Structures are given as structure tokens and as C-alpha cells.
Amino acid sequence: MSEAINIGSVDSIEEGEAMVVTSEENGTKEDIAVFHAEDGNFYAINDECTHETASLADGWIEGVEVECPVHAAKFCLKSGTALCLPATVAARTHKIEVKDGELLLYPDTPAV
Ligand code: FES
Numbered sequence: 001m002s003e004a005i006n007i008g009s010v011d012s013i014e015e016g017e018a019m020v021v022t023s024e025e026n027g028t029k030e031d032i033a034v035f036h037a038e039d040g041n042f043y044a045i046n047d048e049c050t051h052e053t054a055s056l057a058d059g060w061i062e063g064v065e066v067e068c069p070v071h072a073a074k075f076c077l078k079s080g081t082a083l084c085l086p087a088t089v090a091a092r093t094h095k096i097e098v099k100d101g102e103l104l105l106y107p108d109t110p111a112v
Contacts, residue, residue: 002027004097004104007034012103015040018057018066020047026107032094033057034105035077037064043077044096044105050082050089079112 005026013019013036021032021044033047033056043064047055054070061067064077073087080091093111097104 002106002108004106007103007105010036010042010098010101010103013042016061018059018061020055020057021105021107026105028107030092031055032105032107033066034096034103035061035066037061037077039064042096042098042103044094044111045075045077045080045091046094049073049075049087050091051087056091 007021015036018033018035023031026032031047032044034044036042047057049068051073054068056066059066059069065074067074071086074083075091080093082090095106095109095111
């Protein structure tokens with residue numbers, strides 16, 4: 001398991017919003033989007049859509065899904081699964097934990 005990165009307090013991402021932890025910050029080759037979903041939980045998946053080039057953090061969150069802002073593919077925030085075309089490849093997930101009100105991100109450790 002990778003080492004945890006403290007990315008801030010739970011209050012730093014409002015419900016229904018997302019933030020990007022850049023590759024420089026997370027130590028991997030890819031930016032990671034951290035979502036505060038409408039179920040109240042936090043989820044982390046690669047920020048770049050698997051279809052073309054788009055930031056999923058800029059997409060629309062509905063329940064525990066995010067819709068890509070460019071061509072409207074949807075991804076499950078829990079599993080990263082691509083739920084509809086045009087995306088067919090899952091987004092990689094990363095484990096995230098809440099501890100003492102802080103968000104701990106484990107880059108490259110799958111969430112599921
Ligand atoms: S870039 Fe995301 S669906 Fe096309």
C-alpha cells in the first residue's frame with residue numbers, strides 16, 4: 001500500500017464538488033480527482049476521462065456517479081467503472097480515508 005497523503009480537512013470539499021490533487025502533489029504520473037459525493041462519502045479516481053481529454057473533476061456529480069463534461073460518459077465513483085458510452089475503459093480508483101476530520105489519499109492503492 002502506498003503512503004497516505006493528507007490532502008486537507010473534510011470541509012475543504014463541499015458535497016457535490018471535487019478537487020484535483022496534481023501528479024506533482026500525489027507522486028504518481030496522473031492527476032487524481034477527489035469527489036465529495038452526494039452519499040456524503042469521499043471517492044478518488046484518476047482525473048482524466050478514459051475517453052479523450054477532459055477533467056472529471058469538472059464534471060457533474062449525481063449520487064455516486066460523475067458525468068464527463070465533454071461527451072457525457074458516466075463513471076461510478078466507487079469502482080471507476082465506465083457506465084455508458086462513449087467511455088468503455090474504467091477510471092483507476094485510489095483509496096481515500098477520513099481520519100480525525102482529515103482526508104487521507106493513498107495514490108496507486110485501489111479503492112476496491
Ligand atoms: S472526453 Fe469524457 S466522454 Fe469524451
